[in-house]
Amino acid sequence: MIWENSLYLWLLAFIPAAVVLLWWRSYQARAIQEKYFSPELFKSLRKGFWPLGKRLKNIFMLTGLFFLTVALAGPKIGTEVREIKRQGVDMLVALDLSASMNAEDVRPSRLEKAKFEINRLIERLQGDRVGLVVFTGEPYVQSPMTLDYSALRLFLDIADTEQMPSSATDFKSAMETALGAFQALEDNDSDAAKVLLIISDGEDHGQSYNEALNELIEENILVYTLGVGTNEGTTIPLYEEGTDRLVGYKRDNNGQVVTTKLQSQTLRNIARTADGEYYSIERGNEGIDAFLARMDELEKGEFASQEYADYKNQYQWMGVLALLFIVGSVMIPSYSIRKA
Structure with a gap:
């Protein structure tokens, strides 16, 4: 595999940083919650909240950003024959x-x-x-x-x-x-x-x-x-x-x-x-x-x-995956809808 614009790969370093930032915000939020709210009161205030959905939104968004960065770097995998x-x-x-x-x-x-x-x-x-x-x-x-x-x-x-x-x-x-x-x-x-x-x-x-x-x-x-x-x-x-x-x-x-x-x-x-x-x-x-x-x-x-073999561009697939994960992140709800 080779890269068309390998400098974009440095942006991948921001993804672990984003994971740490999200964990830190969650930790801070729990600390405030425990300080000012009882578990029963906090649960009633966030009635219908779906913790798994929130985590999935974050995972999908980070995965989408990962594939988007890889697409920008322009991966070339395999070969294609050109005439x-x-x-x-x-x-x-x-x-x-x-x-x-x-x-x-x-x-x-x-x-x-x-x-x-x-x-x-x-x-x-x-x-x-x-x-x-x-x-x-x-x-x-x-x-x-x-x-x-x-x-x-x-x-x-x-x-x-x-x-x-x-x-x-x-x-x-x-x-x-x-x-x-x-x-x-x-x-x-x-x-x-x-x-x-x-x-x-x-x-x-x-x-x-x-x-x-x-x-x-x-x-x-x-x-x-x-x-x-x-x-x-x-x-x-x-x-x-x-x-x-x-x-x-x-x-x-x-x-x-x-x-x-x-x-x-x-x-x-x-x-x-x-x-x-x-x-x-x-x-x-x-x-x-x-x-x-x-x-x-x-x-x-x-x-x-003449025919010659060249590396085949694969950024399109990376771009499609990035779009699917980002859209999925937006579509996943943080609150579940339940009938009374």
Whole structure:
């Protein structure tokens, strides 16, 4: 048994106090009676008095107050099974963790801005399953499809370019990994819309992604893209490991400082081919609100009908018993009605 408002149980301490008070009043009344009245006179003055009825009134009233206090405390006994039905879309976010995502043409950096917007997306989710794939040249599933948004945030927080063995970008491998994640769903035949959101600066150093993209289309997976960066581009800063101290800028094999730009056309082509849409974040105050609005329009399916056991409220019965005893206390007479 558990209690909804256990503090009310402290009121039960007043019931023994009330018993003592009633006994004390009865004792005082008998003392006065014996002092001023003879037993015969007192009996004649209280003709028809029913001592048992008086005691029953007090017992019923105190019992009613006991059950009322217990009802206020909200007892929960046993269990009941409840069913929760969730409706939403299946969405997989593919986040580019290549070195160019450290560029700071979008403040504080392309990667940090992307993570901030993904967190905003998570805050808006209601019953949608979402997973996270991180990719460069070697992608992997950072978080499988889940309804546990807190766990998803933890996986997102630790996503960093330093965790990846490659600094290049390969959309083909990211798409193949995303397709495998969708196909691994137990209820893959759900009516819920399937969405892949690719967040990247658009630089692609891998093989042609056309075949992988067509496989996504065949599985009725909508592909949306979000470009992060500016057309002017900027350099890629390098910081001392574990600190914010700038030690230089990324250079190519010839020793030249690398300049990275947003390659929006690649992302536009991916979205257009897969019947999705392209969005961009080119300034720090831009977000993915347009994509969030589009999410609300997608077909939602029921894919998480869950049952769980919970303690069952029993305060109703306590309340009924309290009412019966209190009413009984009022109805019980203190004097018996006798015919002359």
